[in-house]
């Protein structure tokens with residue numbers, strides 16, 4: 001049977017089973033596998049076990065890898081969730097594709113401003129709302145649904161598949177790098193290609209393939225002023241407050257143009273070459289839609305090319321929050337004794353995590369020297385993940401382009417991603433093979449945000465592209 005004939009059967013089969021795929025995603029979303037909430041670790045473990053059962057039902061040989069402990073607040077330690085290593089097929093005549101994805105999600109609560117329960121998948125106007133629907137439970141399940149569809153059609157699977165599914169991605173992929181290094185000569189040794197579906201298109205209509213990611217360095221800035229919280233009427237105006245120092249420090253990190261104010265941060269950033277500049281011109285990107293997806297009036301940069309460069313190839317610094325500060329409703333006249341500011345820096349070629357860590361430390365020390373405060377201040381890199389850039393002319397990208405054309409009828413844009421998948425570079429280094437980012441979600445999916453969603457059409461077409469991709473890989 002030709003590829004085209006099989007595609008027609010596969011696509012129809014997938015369409016006929018849409019309801020089952022939505023139900024499966026609903027089951028996955030109902031498990032609140034938030035990696036950033038230590039008290040929810042049992043839910044993350046439940047998600048790992050649920051996925052293991054599903055993989056085993058599909059005939060995937062599964063091993064759970066213990067990746068050690070995680071240090072949490074106050075010196076306590078908890079188990080990191082096991083990493084799922086799966087093997088499906090072992091035919092030496094076939095190519096082996098390693099699929100990476102993650103089963104953990106960002107925190108979510110109705111009180112954050114969700115219109116629906118975040119852990120109840122809710123269908124509205126062709127969209128499936130729920131935490132993890134697009135990041136990354138929907139894409140991970142898409143791969144599994146495709147394997148199931150081949151089986152139900154009695155079609156031999158065209159490639160061998162290996163799975164690496166972790167559950168700490170949203171917390172910097174703790175434990176995974178060491179595991180992958182230890183698997184270099186075993187589990188990873190026969191991998192031909194690595195593929196990851198854990199990112200988003202640049203718009204709502206046009207598919208893309210991505211060949212770059214920014215890295216991330218996440219910092220905790222700790223300020224302590226007293227042995228207990230204090231009455232601001234009794235002590236305000238007489239002591240050096242922790243919040244005052246912290247707000248002052250945090251306001252020295254980045255200016256209103258998004259420019260990072262830490263000395264030396266831009267020194268290692270790769271210069272923009274004329275060839276690279278040309279790459280941005282043909283990319284389809286609607287700056288108005290970008291603003292409306294973010295719910296903002298305007299962006300800092302005006303031109304499409306500039307916006308994309310600041311998303312993909314320049315670093316950025318974001319302030320995320322303050323632990324220990326009063327954030328409830330109403331008024332509380334307290335001076336908090338201990339606060340921790342959270343900020344992250346997205347890093348790009350050729351920045352080094354170790355250099356950045358030193359620059360941040362020096363910056364904080366310098367600012368504190370200027371202040372006449374006796375408070376205890378420290379800054380710590382909570383987690384760091386490298387940037388990654390690949391060769392988009394690799395045969396794997398050509399295969400994915402053909403698969404995209406078979407489903408969408410258009411060539412995908414070749415783009416980069418502003419977010420981070422901290423382990424990507426490690427896959428490239430430990431396998432020595434090409435890594436492809438194959439996003440299937442739309443730009444307005446709202447990953448990490450309130451009302452995260454996954455469009456049914458993207459779910460369905462994403463599976464079709466994945467199904468066709470396996471056939472194209474088999475031809476290489």
Ligand SMILES: C[C@H](N)C(=O)N[C@@H](Cc1c[nH]cn1)C(=O)O
Nearest residue numbers: 135169170171172198216419420
């Ligand atoms: C792009 C990917 N789906 C994602 O959301 N990655 C996270 C990874 C991360 C690292 N530290 C915390 N989260 C991201 O880019 O924020």
Ligand SMILES: [Zn+2]
Nearest residue numbers: 135170447448
């Ligand atoms: Zn995410």
Ligand SMILES: [Zn+2]
Nearest residue numbers: 102135136198
């Ligand atoms: Zn993700």
